[in-house]
Amino acid sequence: MVLPTSHIFLYLITISISWAGDWGRLELHSNHIPYVLGHHQDLASACASDDQCPYKIVDQCWGYEDGCKGNASFSKNDEPINCASDHHKRDFWFRADFGFIGNIRKEMEAIRICTADVENDSSLICARNAKFCHARNLYIDFRSHTPDRDRFKEDMFEKGMIGGYCKFDESLLKEQGSHPYPLQSWYSELQNYTKLDFQISNDNGRCDVFIDKPSILMKLDSGVNIYHHFCDFFNLYLTQHVNNSWFGKDVQIIMWDTSSLGYFDIVEDAWNAFTDHPVLNLKGFTGKRVCFKEAIFSLLPRMRGGLFYNSYIPKGCVGSSMFRAFSEHFLHRMGVRQDQSTFLPGAKIRLTILQRGSPDNDHVFRQIKNQDELVAVAKEFDEFEVKVVQYNWRTVSFVEQLNITHNSDIFIGMHGAGLLHFLFLPDWAVAFELYNCGDTGCYYDLARLRGLNYITWGDGKIEAFDRGKHHRYGDNPKFWNWSFEPDEFRRLLVRARDALVAKKRDYRTLKIGTNKHDEL
Template identity: 45%
Template sequence: MRIPEEHLPYALFKGGLLGQICMKDKSCPYKKFTNSTKCWGYEEGCNDWGNRFLKPECPEKAPYGWVPEGEDQIGQWWLQGDFGYVKSVRDSIQPFCEPETETDSSLYCSENTRFCKGKNLYIDFTRIRFSENTNRFQEDIFREGEIGGHCRLNKNLFTKNGEHKSPLQSWYAELENYRALPFQVPSENHCDIVINKPTILMKLDAGVNLYHHYCDFLNLYASLHVNGSFSNDVEIIVWDVTELHYGELFYDSWKAFAKSGQFTYLKSFEGKKLCIKDFMFPLLPRMRYGLYYNTPLIPGCRTTGLFKAFSKFLIHRLNITSRGPMRNKIRITLLERKTPFRRIVNQAEIVKALKTVSEYDINVVDYSFRDLPFLKQVEISHNSDLMMGMHGAGLTHMLFQPDWASIFEIYNCEDPDCYKELANLRGLDYNTWENDEKLVRGNEVHPKTGDRHAKFANYAFDVDEFMRIVRMAVEKIKRNPSFIEARRKKFERDEF
């Protein structure tokens, strides 16, 4: 399965499918975990917070209009952004096309066709000309009979679950012409290509923006839980019905999900009839009330097991080295911007002041792909106790930071919730600029409209105020129980 060892008791929960499979398989090396009562939280019978992967915190009461404080508030947060979300997807899955024999096809989808899985899928690409298309997610791509399987179709279910039809919100457009076929899939007469490995078909958000692209990967990870499989011996197909270039800056991330670390574009099957024995259409990055782009989070809460597990999963699968805390220093990483906007005008002065504090180990980095490969960036982020940067996608690197870490969004550029909510989901301490009277905004304007805009400006910050916020963040790191324990474990051998 190649998951962190600390996740094995949860993945092999005795009431779950994987645990049962392992118990029956004589060669399964994880039998010691198969009697585990630990569970992620979405499994049937997993109702005790003491057994679940993590219980969120709600230190602040939600404002009027939400729900009461206490367990109700925690439960709402868990359903919106944690494994409770996975549970709601799993619970809504219904048979859209049912098999009548073991060799038949099947199609099971969640509410609004946001997640689908099944067996023996047939797709006919012989009519489609990818070079003639300019819309990556063209909605009328298939005619009746060009996609389907040999199973009993519940057409009424399809009709009821088309409300969220939209490129990155559901799979309805791709599957609305799924039909019951008169032949078995796969079959020699109807399949030019047969894929035997479990196959994941994905529609992707912007591959040049870490924030948006990691919404793809977080939803893919959540979908592994929905599907109940963590195997990386899979094929990944990117659903794009054009030949347009897709900018992919984070290609190494695919190594966390596929053994090959690669994916195939749909255009590879142009002119062919494709049959897939085991398939999954995962959760999408811009779903209504989805994860994490459109998540309507109840205020006052922080920390989710889902985001914490995702972080651990990535670090494990990407083979990132974890060096742990330093003995007497706090590792601080400042993300430098060399773009035309959102630069720190007096950065040199701030860095000079930071370096006067002997406790701070300061690292100024420019996460430029020309100079620093992505996995090296991830390693730096993972070994940063405090990460600081202006509002921007680079702050998504907080997903790779250790559990005790802190994030300092130096200025949120009048977009206060984006990275604050991501930090809350990840369970990290969040800080940002508090006093606009102690910063100076440049005279830059929006390059297209000519208007002044907070995201299209450069800033100078009061050094004393900057240092105050850093001190505050550092003190919270030093008091964090995870940090204290990690530092103790790392250096206790030397002590004795």
């Protein structure tokens, strides 16, 4: 029997759904439930037949499904805005919104490298250039692997050490080797995939370890840089979409790291949004033959044409429904909620200034030399509630950081990884990159993707300090410290306030009193 196309994605389909009235276990943002149920008919049917299911079944879809259009889609055609042309808007949809998912899923329909004849056979399908792959009944032999200092060893497997029992198209696999770089493709790991002469099962004596949970294999970017690390988490979320997931957390995440080195993770709690189980490291399989019932080779953080590091974002466009969905999903899973008192009449505008290090720390650059002066300017505005924070992972938990960020209306900080928090601002917020240090696109694009108003310092009215102080990068403005003219900062605050009020009014009326700066 040849398996139908619907069996390509097994993550949801192979799960027997029995909620026994405990629908809260979905742990989904309330805005997302109609789309998850609309996308997954098995889940919707289970809900419809359960009197205790509190959700109404409606015909909604994320946007990448065939026939998903208009008001039925998550974006409802309201995103993006401000595109330079209809061409740019369409380009944005496929590069930076749910059309990106649709393209990958279509690629996988054609790249079936290993196909099953019967249900217990193996399979391997991939997106172009092996940027994502899905395997069933996968065999990997780690007995000859010795971890060293190479995190992504490219010649790890010989023929017969990785593979499955299936109809194998070796030439199709070889065609996927155009981008054999560690954080762009899985080709190096899969290039010696072999047709084996035995089926993969838990009782065949060939597997020292058999993992029957869906397993997501990930090659991670830097765990000490929150911006780069969240390229991992964002692509994990996209991986779940590509793989037809309903975002259940009974999955095993495995860090694909072929080295003996440690991996320092400053936002380790973030994994709780995706799995109920500890993240495993590949070195734990050394010396063993490991079999996977289902293995997902996740989308990678630095793919060509991927998201969101160094991504091309079409001209003018603001607001990706996919980035908004990620933000809502992640914050919900982390237990972060909006303080509803912000919508009460007379509520203050919550202005947060992110401080880079302490003034006496000579190893931290891009510090604001006259920060106290700028804080005093902000406090002149009666409608502002000003908070200065330092997101030090040693003293402020990541969840606490998220709560502060998500309950900020204007978020101000110097160029740096901490501005990753733009992703978790509320929809109406203003992202204020005080100075971009010549890197004009990075956080401007991130704010655009998130659908935020963005402000930054222009030319002039700024003074550089400590040029040449850094022993290696002393000529780079990112390794200087800066002072800012208070009057120009005041003008930009008025601009930020006005942009905030105009947008937040769409959510609830925010009362702003007149003050002496209105004329600026």
